Amino acid sequence: MATAAAASHHNPGKKGSSDSGIVPPVLKVYDPPKELExxxxxxxxxxxxxxxxxxxxxxxxxxxxxxxxVFVLSAGGMMLMFSLVAYLISTGVGVWGLNQPADxxxxxxxxxxxxxxxxxxxxxxxxxxxLRQKWRTSINRAAEAMTLFAVxxxxxxxxxxxxxxxxxxxxxxxxxVPNANAIWPQFRSPLLWDVFAVSTYGTVSLxxxxxxxxxxxxxxxxxxxxxxxxxxYGLFSLGWTNSNRHWSNYEKAYLIFAxxxxxxVLSVHSIVSFDxxxxxxxxxxxxxxxxxFVAGAIFSGFGMVLTLLIPxxxxxxxxxxxxxxxxxxxxxxxxxxxxxxxxxxGMEFFIAWYGGSPYELYAFKNRAFGPYAWAYWSMxxxxxxxxxxxxxxxxxxxxLFVWFVSIVVNIGMWFERFVxxxxxxxRDYLPSSWGYFTPxxxxxxxxxxxxxxxxxxxxxxxxxxPAIAISEVKAVxxxxxxxxxxxxxxxxx
Amino acid sequence: MSNSxxxxxxxxxxxxxxxxxxDAAILCRDAGFSKWDVYTPFPIHGMDEAMGLRKSPVGxxxxxxxxxxxxxxxxxxxxxxxxxxxxxxxxxxLFTPLFAFPVSYEMTILLGAFGTLFGMLFLNRLPRLHNxxxxxxxFKRASNDRFFICIEAADSKYASEAxxxxxxxxxxxxxxxxxxx
Numbered sequence: 001m002a003t004a005a006a007a008s009h010h011n012p013g014k015k016g017s018s019d020s021g022i023v024p025p026v027l028k029v030y031d032p033p034k035e036l037e038x039x040x041x042x043x044x045x046x047x048x049x050x051x052x053x054x055x056x057x058x059x060x061x062x063x064x065x066x067x068x069x070v071f072v073l074s075a076g077g078m079m080l081m082f083s084l085v086a087y088l089i090s091t092g093v094g095v096w097g098l099n100q101p102a103d104x105x106x107x108x109x110x111x112x113x114x115x116x117x118x119x120x121x122x123x124x125x126x127x128x129x130x131l132r133q134k135w136r137t138s139i140n141r142a143a144e145a146m147t148l149f150a151v152x153x154x155x156x157x158x159x160x161x162x163x164x165x166x167x168x169x170x171x172x173x174x175x176x177v178p179n180a181n182a183i184w185p186q187f188r189s190p191l192l193w194d195v196f197a198v199s200t201y202g203t204v205s206l207x208x209x210x211x212x213x214x215x216x217x218x219x220x221x222x223x224x225x226x227x228x229x230x231x232x233y234g235l236f237s238l239g240w241t242n243s244n245r246h247w248s249n250y251e252k253a254y255l256i257f258a259x260x261x262x263x264x265v266l267s268v269h270s271i272v273s274f275d276x277x278x279x280x281x282x283x284x285x286x287x288x289x290x291x292x293f294v295a296g297a298i299f300s301g302f303g304m305v306l307t308l309l310i311p312x313x314x315x316x317x318x319x320x321x322x323x324x325x326x327x328x329x330x331x332x333x334x335x336x337x338x339x340x341x342x343x344x345x346g347m348e349f350f351i352a353w354y355g356g357s358p359y360e361l362y363a364f365k366n367r368a369f370g371p372y373a374w375a376y377w378s379m380x381x382x383x384x385x386x387x388x389x390x391x392x393x394x395x396x397x398x399x400l401f402v403w404f405v406s407i408v409v410n411i412g413m414w415f416e417r418f419v420x421x422x423x424x425x426x427r428d429y430l431p432s433s434w435g436y437f438t439p440x441x442x443x444x445x446x447x448x449x450x451x452x453x454x455x456x457x458x459x460x461x462x463x464x465x466p467a468i469a470i471s472e473v474k475a476v477x478x479x480x481x482x483x484x485x486x487x488x489x490x491x492x493x
Numbered sequence: 494m495s496n497s498x499x500x501x502x503x504x505x506x507x508x509x510x511x512x513x514x515x516d517a518a519i520l521c522r523d524a525g526f527s528k529w530d531v532y533t534p535f536p537i538h539g540m541d542e543a544m545g546l547r548k549s550p551v552g553x554x555x556x557x558x559x560x561x562x563x564x565x566x567x568x569x570x571x572x573x574x575x576x577x578x579x580x581x582x583x584x585x586x587l588f589t590p591l592f593a594f595p596v597s598y599e600m601t602i603l604l605g606a607f608g609t610l611f612g613m614l615f616l617n618r619l620p621r622l623h624n625x626x627x628x629x630x631x632f633k634r635a636s637n638d639r640f641f642i643c644i645e646a647a648d649s650k651y652a653s654e655a656x657x658x659x660x661x662x663x664x665x666x667x668x669x670x671x672x673x674x
Contacts (some may be wrong), residue, residue, distance in 0.1 A: 048534065048638035176569060184573035186582050193595040200599040204606045211610060219534075219636040238614070239621035242635045244518075244531040246617045248541050252549035253613035257606065260555070264602045271595055471636075475535035480511055482537060488510025 041135055041476050043320040045486075048474050051321070055468045056216075056223055058316050063463055066315065071459045077452015084446045085160050093163040095442045101428040102437035104421050107161035108275075110447050112293075112417040114154035114454075115198065115272055117410075119265055119294070120301020121147025122205060125212070126261035129254075135329055137472040138322045141216075142312065143305045144209040145465070149457040150304070151202040153450045158194075190274035197271040204264055208257045211250075214240050215471040269297040276420065283363035283424030286351065292344035296413060299337035299383070302330050303409035308458065310403040312467065321468055324397045331396040334409060338387025341416075345384065359429065367423045371436055375419050382412020500674040502625040503529075503645035504656055505632065506666035511537050514640035517664035518543040521642060524659065528648035532632070532641040551612050558608020559601045566597030625674050643672065 042051065088095050098105055121143040128136040162168040174195050178184050185192050217237035224230040240246070270290035277289040306327065313322040352364040368376050386408045390396050395405075422437050461467065479486040508514040511533070518531050522545045531540060567590065574580070575588035585592070614620070626632050626643060635641050642664070644656055653671070661669045 052534075052637045176573060178573075178578070182578060183580060184578055186580065187570045187574055187596055188582055188585050188592045190595075193599075196596045196599040200603040203603060207606050207610050211613070215535075215636070222633040222636045238619045239624055239627075240619065241624055241626055242532045242534055243617075244533060244536070244540050244544060245546065246619070247533070247536040248546050249549045249551050249613050249616045251536050252551040253609050256552060256555050256609045260602050260605050260609070264599075267595070267598060267602075271599075274595075471535040480535055480537065482511040482515040482539065488512030490512070 039323065039325045040478070041138065041323070041325075042473060043323055046320055046477075048477070048479060051474055051477070052219060052223075052470055054318065054321070055466050055470050055473070056220055058462065058467060059220070059464055060223065060225075064315065067459065067463070071456065074452045074455035074459060077449045078456045079449075079452070081156075081446055081449025081453055084442050084449060085156065088160055088163075088442065088446070089165055093161065095440060097438050097440040097443050099435050099437065101433050101435050102422055102425045104161075104425060105437045106418070106439055106443045106447060107157045109414065109417040109421050110450060111154050111157040111161075112272055112421075113300070113414045114150045114157075114450065115201075116269065116293075116297035116300045116413060116417075117304045118147040118150035118154065118201070118205070118301065119269060119297035120303075120305050121145070121150075122201075122208075122261050122265040123298050123301065124305070125208060126258040126265060129258040130262060133329075134476045135326055137469055137476050138326055139305060139309060139330075139468075140472070141209075141212060141469040142309060142461075142467050143301075144205065144212065145461045145467075146304060146308060146458065147205050147301075148202070148209060149454050149461075150301075151198065151205065152457065153454050155198065155202065156450070156453075190271065190278045193271045194275055197268045201264060201268045204257075204261060208261055211254060211257060212469055212472070213465065214238060214250075215242065216466045216469060218242065219470055220466065266294055269293045276424075281424050282357070282359040283367065283420065285360075286348060288344055288347055288351070292341065292348075295337045295340035295344065296383075296416060299334060299341055299387070300410055300413035302334050302337070303406040303413065306330055306334075306402055306406035307410065310399050310406070312462070314399070316467075318468065321473060324399070327399055327402055328393070328396045331390040331402055334406075335387050335390040338383060338390075338409070342384040342387075345380070363424055363427065366427055367419060370423065370427070372419065372423045372426070375415050376423070379412055379415035379419050382408045383416060386412065501646040501653065502672040502674045503643050503647075503651070504653070504660060505626065505629060505670045505672050506642045506644075506660040506664060507631060507634075507668040507670075508640040508642070508665075509667055511640060513665065514642065515540060515543050517642055517660070517666065520659075520664050521644065524650065526644055526648050526650055528645040528651075530643055532626075532635040532643065534634075534636055534638060534640075549616070551609060551616060554608040554612025554615070555605045556608075558612075559605035561608075562600035562602070562604030563597050565604070566600035567593050570596060625672055629670065629672055631668065631670060642666070 046054075096105070096107065098107075121140075124136050124143045125140045128140075159165055159168055159174070162174075168174045174185075174192075176185055187193075214237055217233050218240035221230065221233035221237050224233055270293065273289035273293035276284035277286060279285060309322055310327065313319055349364050349368075352360045355361075366372075386405050389405060395401055426435050426437055428434060474480050477486075478484040481487040481489075483489050506517070508517060514531060514533065515537060518540060521529055522543065531537075531544060533540070570593040571588045579587050581587065590597075626635075631639075632641065642660065644651060644660070646653070650656075657669050657671075660666045
């Protein structure tokens with residue numbers, strides 16, 4: 001336990017070894033060398049009260065001036081998207097650029113793109129929690145929120161791509177209810193697994209996020225000045241009192257949520273990849289897809305986390321909580337997952353050749369040198385080359401540069417999904433059914449508008465909810481540790 | 494402040510550091526109080542042992558939820574694709590646990606998560622719309638930067654003056670306050 005570890009750390013000389021001839025009365029303890037010292041997670045020895053004030057203050061004070069124009073722009077994008085979705089539903093999927101054989105294109109590309117972005121939030125909140133990566137506390141709340149909003153954006157595309165959405169919803173093939181002929185959906189199809197995976201993912205992410213929010217909502221309730229705030233935060237904090245008997249169950253529940261979300265996040269993008277891998281289409285029918293999709297999802301998700309948090313930390317003056325060390329560590333995750341993605345690109349080509357299937361080999365040659373070569377090489381530039389810039393510590397700790405690369409990563413990951421989907425479809429087995437996909441203006445602006453929806457939700461989140469997990473950040477500071485001098489520990493141990 | 498017509502809820506003691514409240518919690522545990530609690534803005538490592546709490550049973554709710562989810566998934570798919578309307582698709586079997594697994598797996602996690610959340614809330618008796626402590630001005634800092642212990646008047650060992658002295662002098666609380674129901 002930490003108690004024993006902390007005590008023995010300060011008292012290393014008490015139990016000398018007795019088997020050697022000379023028993024030293026006191027062991028000499030050297031301080032660790034400077035370069036091994038870790039930067040603290042919260043800089044400048046900020047007090048607990050400062051942490052509360054600076055995080056809760058964001059959603060209590062009026063929003064800064066930049067917030068309104070950005071919000072209006074985002075809300076405009078959101079309205080544009082909803083208008084185009086209404087246009088699509090009222091007219092038909094013909095308003096998109098889809099054709100035969102490319103009957104999946106931007107719609108499913110956007111779906112996989114957004115779902116992938118969501119993965120970073122769960123990875124940060126669940127996997128890094130199980131791995132005891134304490135730095136996650138500064139970024140997990142915003143990343144989880146980002147996950148929810150990305151899943152919301154993702155969910156729209158597979159629903160509207162069916163065209164007659166009322167058939168998809170009820171009595172539908174997306175839900176386990178029988179259709180007009182009393183036929184049930186058939187569960188041998190990965191498309192239906194996908195419905196369950198994504199809806200479970202959205203729901204569990206929401207619950208996990210809400211569980212994490214309860215203590216912070218109680219903080220906002222205790223600080224609330226207006227009646228509406230007192231009521232709203234009071235209602236949603238469920239009467240939380242920070243009781244240790246409650247914390248005990250809460251922490252167990254939090255640990256279990258992390259344990260449930262970890263296999264969930266790995267399964268979701270695996271199942272998304274089954275949408276392709278279980279089919280017979282050359283370029284899709286590969287066993288590398290599940291791990292490759294998961295790595296790509298984490299890669300793009302961390303890209304989006306950095307895209308959002310680097311401006312947020314400087315606009316709200318949170319540099320002491322989201323430090324350069326946090327940015328650097330996220331860059332390392334991008335480097336690791338980006339290398340896995342690059343490896344997967346290479347391995348796909350190797351297997352296409354080694355597998356000996358002429359169709360498979362053709363699909364890959366066509367990907368790199370066919371009519372979509374421009375998309376393929378954009379993807380390679382963004383995803384294979386850009387993460388390797390992060391081998392340099394100087395570049396990893398240069399926020400503006402990292403922000404730029406994070407956008408490049410997201411562009412690259414959008415292209416990856418486009419390349420996988422469209423280049424595999426546009427060359428069918430028979431040359432008579434070959435085609436080329438060009439997006440229509442509705443395709444383009446629906447996708448652009450989905451960023452509006454995403455940003456609108458994120459800006460509202462910053463406005464009304466604590467964007468950083470207040471109680472969790474406090475818990476990783478030295479003043480929260482009863483065995484640390486800053487936590488009130490007496491000198492004797 | 495104390496009004497003879499209102500019932501006492503208990504005594505609230507304030508501490509400034511995690512170490513101070515931890516030491517006080519050990520004293521309260523050893524004094525044999527049963528209806529008392531520690532209030533801290535974040536969970537303090539080792540406080541469960543200091544209070545003498547048992548391990549949280551939330552995991553059983555997760556287990557129940559997860560099992561329900563898995564068997565609901567399997568049964569649902571068997572009912573729909575094999576029992577109620579058997580329809581051969583692609584020459585595949587009408588039901589095997591293999592193709593039913595991904596959906597059942599997701600259902601396991603989904604209901605396991607609901608079990609965890611509602612189990613945690615049930616064990617904590619939340620949501621609770623009224624709590625006398627939340628009326629105390631001083632207690633607002635329990636969610637900010639102060640640490641509290643409350644010994645309830647319902648405790649069999651509670652004796653208002655002796656307990657106040659115990660908290661103030663033995664436990665070295667920086668402030669002790671009576672809380673009314």
